[in-house]
Amino acid sequence: MVVQENNNGIFKTMKVLLIGNGPSVLEQNMGERIDSDEFDLVCRINRGHKQDNGELNVGFEKQVGTRCDVWFCSDLRLKLAKERTNEYNQIFVYFPSFKFNSNIQKDVNAHFENIEILDPIYEKEINSKFNFSPHWPSTGIIAIQYLQKTNEDIYIHGFDTYDVKYDTSHFFENRPNKYKNFNNSDHSPILEREYINYMIKNNKIKTLI
Numbered sequence: 001m002v003v004q005e006n007n008n009g010i011f012k013t014m015k016v017l018l019i020g021n022g023p024s025v026l027e028q029n030m031g032e033r034i035d036s037d038e039f040d041l042v043c044r045i046n047r048g049h050k051q052d053n054g055e056l057n058v059g060f061e062k063q064v065g066t067r068c069d070v071w072f073c074s075d076l077r078l079k080l081a082k083e084r085t086n087e088y089n090q091i092f093v094y095f096p097s098f099k100f101n102s103n104i105q106k107d108v109n110a111h112f113e114n115i116e117i118l119d120p121i122y123e124k125e126i127n128s129k130f131n132f133s134p135h136w137p138s139t140g141i142i143a144i145q146y147l148q149k150t151n152e153d154i155y156i157h158g159f160d161t162y163d164v165k166y167d168t169s170h171f172f173e174n175r176p177n178k179y180k181n182f183n184n185s186d187h188s189p190i191l192e193r194e195y196i197n198y199m200i201k202n203n204k205i206k207t208l209i
Contacts, residue, residue, distance in 0.1 A: 022160025034065035157208035
């Protein structure tokens with residue numbers, strides 16, 4: 001992230017909002033606030049702004065607005081990241097450690113000025129306290145870890161950690177919440193919840209209220 005400078009030439013901490021994809025975002029009408037100039041940057045994750053076919057998520061403007069300055073996505077969307085390089089101020093791509101390839105990182109970082117392949121250090125830092133193995137942190141959790149390391153004033157919204165009280169995992173779809181099946185092999189809702197609670201308790205991040 002680029003540190004901003006105010007009119008007096010003094011560096012200031014940026015106020016950054018990271019919007020999760022949890023259905024809880026539909027419970028409040030935060031769209032106008034999200035799209036306002038309260039935040040220096042608004043970040044979204046994976047399909048939280050657009051579907052993979054390029055269609056914008058519409059019908060949720062009152063609840064989550066439309067603004068997206070920074071896009072965090074998983075390695076599965078690397079091709080899309082390259083195609084969307086002109087659509088966002090910055091794009092961050094997360095490869096789980098077991099799939100990370102330093103050659104891909106060097107190539108992308110060298111050829112795309114505003115795309116960054118995130119270093120595995122962020123996953124390693126998380127696992128030093130919350131061992132996700134054999135799972136891996138979601139892109140949203142990695143985004144939090146990255147942002148708080150850059151000393152911004154971080155707010156999060158819509159991080160439900162796949163709460164099974166919701167019938168779906170994402171606000172923009174009707175697909176059943178696969179985490180109601182305890183055999184899911186991707187992420188760990190319990191550890192994600194513990195991580196977020198830890199970060200809030202230690203004043204690393206704040207929730208949007």
